[in-house]
Amino acid sequence: MIEVAALRKRFVQGRGRKARTVDAVAGVDWLARDGAITGLLGPNGAGKTTTLRIVAGLIEPDAGAARVDGIEVARDPRAALARTGVLSDARGLYPRLSARENIVYYGRLHGMSADAAAARAEALAAMLDMAPLLDRRTEGFSQGERMKTALARALVHDPPNLILDEPTNGLDVLATRALRDALRRLRDEQGKCIVFSTHIMQEVERLCDEVVVVAHGRTVACGSVQALNARAGQADFEESFVALAFGDRAGERGQGAAQHGGRP
Amino acid sequence: MTRGTPSAVPRRGAHGALRQTWTVLGKELLDALRDRRTLVMVLLSSVAIGPLVLVLISALISGIEQRAEARELMLAGVGHAPTLVNHLQRQTYAVREAPADWEQQLQHSKLADPVVVIPPDFEARLARGEAPEVEVVGSSANQRASSGMRRVVALLEGYNREQAMLRLAVRGVSPAALQAMQVHERDLASPAARAAQIAGMVPFFVLMAVLYGALNAALDTTAGERERGSLEPLLANPASRAAVVWGKWGAVASVAMLIAILSCLSFLPGQWLLKSETLAALFQFGWREAAGFLAVLLPLAGALAALLMAVAIRSKTFKEAQANATVVVLAVSMTPLITLLSQEGEQAWHLWVPALAQVALMRRVLQGQAIGGFDIALTLATCAVLTVLGLAYVARQLRAAAWR
Numbered sequence A: 001m002i003e004v005a006a007l008r009k010r011f012v013q014g015r016g017r018k019a020r021t022v023d024a025v026a027g028v029d030w031l032a033r034d035g036a037i038t039g040l041l042g043p044n045g046a047g048k049t050t051t052l053r054i055v056a057g058l059i060e061p062d063a064g065a066a067r068v069d070g071i072e073v074a075r076d077p078r079a080a081l082a083r084t085g086v087l088s089d090a091r092g093l094y095p096r097l098s099a100r101e102n103i104v105y106y107g108r109l110h111g112m113s114a115d116a117a118a119a120r121a122e123a124l125a126a127m128l129d130m131a132p133l134l135d136r137r138t139e140g141f142s143q144g145e146r147m148k149t150a151l152a153r154a155l156v157h158d159p160p161n162l163i164l165d166e167p168t169n170g171l172d173v174l175a176t177r178a179l180r181d182a183l184r185r186l187r188d189e190q191g192k193c194i195v196f197s198t199h200i201m202q203e204v205e206r207l208c209d210e211v212v213v214v215a216h217g218r219t220v221a222c223g224s225v226q227a228l229n230a231r232a233g234q235a236d237f238e239e240s241f242v243a244l245a246f247g248d249r250a251g252e253r254g255q256g257a258a259q260h261g262g263r264p
Numbered sequence B: 001m002t003r004g005t006p007s008a009v010p011r012r013g014a015h016g017a018l019r020q021t022w023t024v025l026g027k028e029l030l031d032a033l034r035d036r037r038t039l040v041m042v043l044l045s046s047v048a049i050g051p052l053v054l055v056l057i058s059a060l061i062s063g064i065e066q067r068a069e070a071r072e073l074m075l076a077g078v079g080h081a082p083t084l085v086n087h088l089q090r091q092t093y094a095v096r097e098a099p100a101d102w103e104q105q106l107q108h109s110k111l112a113d114p115v116v117v118i119p120p121d122f123e124a125r126l127a128r129g130e131a132p133e134v135e136v137v138g139s140s141a142n143q144r145a146s147s148g149m150r151r152v153v154a155l156l157e158g159y160n161r162e163q164a165m166l167r168l169a170v171r172g173v174s175p176a177a178l179q180a181m182q183v184h185e186r187d188l189a190s191p192a193a194r195a196a197q198i199a200g201m202v203p204f205f206v207l208m209a210v211l212y213g214a215l216n217a218a219l220d221t222t223a224g225e226r227e228r229g230s231l232e233p234l235l236a237n238p239a240s241r242a243a244v245v246w247g248k249w250g251a252v253a254s255v256a257m258l259i260a261i262l263s264c265l266s267f268l269p270g271q272w273l274l275k276s277e278t279l280a281a282l283f284q285f286g287w288r289e290a291a292g293f294l295a296v297l298l299p300l301a302g303a304l305a306a307l308l309m310a311v312a313i314r315s316k317t318f319k320e321a322q323a324n325a326t327v328v329v330l331a332v333s334m335t336p337l338i339t340l341l342s343q344e345g346e347q348a349w350h351l352w353v354p355a356l357a358q359v360a361l362m363r364r365v366l367q368g369q370a371i372g373g374f375d376i377a378l379t380l381a382t383c384a385v386l387t388v389l390g391l392a393y394v395a396r397q398l399r400a401a402a403w404r
Helices: A048-055 A077-082 A099-109 A114-127 A143-154 A173-190 A201-207 A225-232 A237-246 A249-262 B013-034 B036-070 B082-090 B102-107 B122-128 B143-170 B191-228 B231-235 B241-273 B277-282 B287-312 B318-341 B348-352 B356-366 B373-403
Strands: A002-013 A020-032 A036-041 A063-068 A084-087 A161-165 A193-198 A210-215 A218-223 B072-076 B094-097 B115-117 B135-137
Touching: A002 A048, A020 A036, A020 A048, A020 A193, A020 A210, A036 A048, A036 A173, A036 A201, A048 A063, A048 A161, A048 A193, A077 A084, A084 A143, A099 A114, A099 A143, A099 B013, A114 A143, A143 A161, A143 A173, A143 B231, A173 A193, A173 A201, A193 A201, A201 A237, A210 A225, A210 A237, A218 A225, A218 A237, A225 A237, B013 B036, B013 B191, B013 B241, B036 B191, B036 B241, B082 B094, B082 B122, B082 B143, B102 B135, B135 B143, B191 B231, B191 B241, B191 B287, B191 B318, B191 B356, B191 B373, B231 B241, B231 B373, B241 B287, B241 B373, B287 B318, B287 B356, B287 B373, B318 B356, B348 B356, B348 B373, B356 B373
Parallel strands: A020 A218, A036 A193, A036 A210, A084 A161, A161 A193, B072 B094, B072 B115
Antiparallel strands: A002 A020, A002 A063, A210 A218, B115 B135
16 A cells, blocks of 8 residues: 655756746645555646656655555655566666566565576566567567566565566557556465556546546645546546646646745 | 565675675676676776887887897098098997988988998098097987987097007097096896886886776776666665765776786786896896785775766766766876976875885885885875775765666
């Protein structure tokens, strides 16, 4: 279970006079249950990646908290990370290592023995249908092969929670289908808590049990696809999303300005 | 629905951190060794170039020696001075007429010996007791010819002395009256110290080898990792930042140290290739010297690894890191110049500056001097401080570097 409460993060860009602050995350709340796939849906720059990086312990929030199975990430990042698998936007494989070596390396970093990590790599390769890839160097892998390897690497320590940042970026139809299938199986067979961010409606419609709509660093709405459609009064989810994320944009802006003005 | 529990519980404490450090070190080392093309280039350029230069110097010196042994002299106007030619031949020198365009040949370094120009009225003026003028022509831009100038001038002085003595003897004066004192040359520098002059460039090559050995690995584990986007997932592991940084440093330092060892040892067979016997006798680089070199170089390899990592971690791409690392490369390659340019020779403070201290101590090793335990401890300490500072900076920057 991953819980994000009243999360805020502000970045300072530039230096000296040119410096300006950007509220990347300005009050995001959501809860991702076990045995469910939760989608963070929002336009580019909505604060999805920053939120997921805070959950992965890469960024410390200015206010609010992210909790993984009740462990506050900022307080005990290593305990939280031991219970989380992270597939970041940049797949970041080591091109001179084979897929197997990439996976085993992360297993070792998670404190697994060499044998256990190797066995796990085999099991994951079977599950993700990538056994022939294992002993090839990742240099020259296709996007789909990269994604599978990175996913196996994120799952090597069998974490109960899995977060994925824009996992379908750059994938073709078959690779996207394979990923969807794998995520469903992880949910149904192993009861994992899966969170992924995306800006693609179809992904969310096909996969998510729960959708969190994020815009301008804030949680705008959450619920199942049907519930969100009902709330927006639209039959088409894309229409619902536009209405929820951008519909009251003027109001949002006014609110934001009031908030900024209120601060010292 | 069953809920998976993590099969791996990260071990806390010193033991777990140490194991993670080894894991990172092992992976980075494997990664660096798989980068065959870079590795081969580094090995070729850093390990082979030192002995190669040594062989080139030896070829040059043996050429000079051969010409000295040949005892030949070029005269422009041999026929004008039979007495001088007679004297030179008695000194067992072969006298040859210079080619017609000797001036041009000297300027273009085609002539390897200076030329003595004899005026047509040489014998006549000599007979009248007027001192005829003889020119010794070389070119300071022509290194081979200018090195022979001193020898030729000394030879002509010998003729002067002989003539003077003969004239005095005719007048019944003892030749001893001409010599108020006797002058003998004695060189205080031991053979090893003389060799160190020639071999003075060896520390430079070894230093460069260590630097370039560390450069690629240091950049690859920091800026390269950022460029590939693999730093972010790496830090989403429960490994401590200290373990990651120490592991990476360990791998980079190992590669740099390996290059240091190989380049030091390459001088051992390198000196068998020395053509000149004098140089071979003077440049003594045995196991003892190699061990002395390594004692001062290995700590430096560690410090340079940390320094380069600290410079590179701020760079988003490998290319940017290469540009930034140029500052370090330049600073390290300039240090041997400080000892060369400073008029006062080696200063006490030199030993406090990494790279400069190593060059100074390596020179001492080549001169056959023992290096003291204090000096070793001092360079070790400065390198250790530099290493810790560099790695602390890398650790501090690491998390921000992962996503910026």
